[in-house]
Amino acid sequence: xxHSTRALALLNVAxxxxxxxxxxxxxxxxxxxxxxxxxxxxxDPRWKPFLATPLFPAFVSGHATYSGAVGEVLAxxxxxxxxxxxxxxxxxxxxxxxxxxxxRMDGDVGIRMGQRIGQLVVERARRDGAExxxxx
Numbered sequence: 001x002x003h004s005t006r007a008l009a010l011l012n013v014a015x016x017x018x019x020x021x022x023x024x025x026x027x028x029x030x031x032x033x034x035x036x037x038x039x040x041x042x043x044d045p046r047w048k049p050f051l052a053t054p055l056f057p058a059f060v061s062g063h064a065t066y067s068g069a070v071g072e073v074l075a076x077x078x079x080x081x082x083x084x085x086x087x088x089x090x091x092x093x094x095x096x097x098x099x100x101x102x103x104r105m106d107g108d109v110g111i112r113m114g115q116r117i118g119q120l121v122v123e124r125a126r127r128d129g130a131e132x133x134x135x136x
Contacts, residue, residue, distance in 0.1 A: 006125075006130060006131075007073075007077050010073050010076075010077070010121055010122075010125055011070060011073055011074075013121050014069040014070055014072070014073045014117060014118050014121045015066055015069065015070065017069065017117045017120075017121070018062075018065045018066045018068070018069040018070075018113075018114050018117050018118075019062065019065075019066065021065060021113055021117060022060050022061070022062040022065040022066070022110065022113070022114075023056075023062065025059065025060045025113070026056055026057040026058075026059065026060065026062070027056075027057065029057065029059045030057050031057050031058045031059035031103075031106070032057070032058065033049075033053050033054075033057075033058045033101060033102075034049060034058070034100055034101065034102070034103060035047060035048060035049050035053050035100065035101075036053075048100075049099055049100025049101050050098070050099045050100050051096070051099035051100060051101045052101075053101050054101065058101070058102055058103060058106050059103070059105065059106050059109070060106055060109045060110040060113060061093055061096050061102045061106040061107045061109075061110035062110070063092055063093065063095075063096050063102075063107075063110070064089075064092065064093030064096065064102075064106065064107040064108075064109075064110025064111045064114060065110040065111075065113050065114040065117070066114060067088070067089035067090075067092040067093060067110075067111065067114060068089050068093070068110065068111040068112065068113065068114020068115040068117070068118060069114040069115070069117040069118040069121070070085075070089065070114075070118065071085045071086045071088065071089030071114070071115070071118065072085075072086075072114070072115050072117075072118025072119055072121070072122060073118050073121055073122060075118075076118075076122040076125065086115075089111060089114070089115075090111060093107030093108070093110060093111050094107060
């Protein structure tokens with residue numbers, strides 16, 4: 001139970017920080033979504049993405065930022081599956097590009113930003129002493 005509680009706490013801190021960072025970037029850069037760009041540039045006025053377009057700027061991808069942060073925390077908690085968690089984070093970021101609501105740069109930067117946030121959470125977790133086993 002303590003391990004589960006700690007996992008939830010670390011994941012929630014990473015998610016909260018990722019959300020703040022992603023939305024700060026979105027409203028600092030105000031990058032339009034692909035469907036807006038395609039219409040405004042006159043490329044195809046009827047083009048629509050596969051996914052519903054969110055009503056906030058594209059850069060950075062919140063999905064990618066959240067996924068990168070969670071992937072790093074889970075990689076720390078379950079090191080034997082670290083490659084899987086990081087791959088799933090990258091897959092989540094790519095899904096938004098394939099869905100037509102993000103540019104590749106949104107996901108690439110979002111993943112890197114999320115990974116750094118996750119790394120900061122892990123660094124703090126390593127320093128707080130709660131991960132030392134009491135039975136040693």
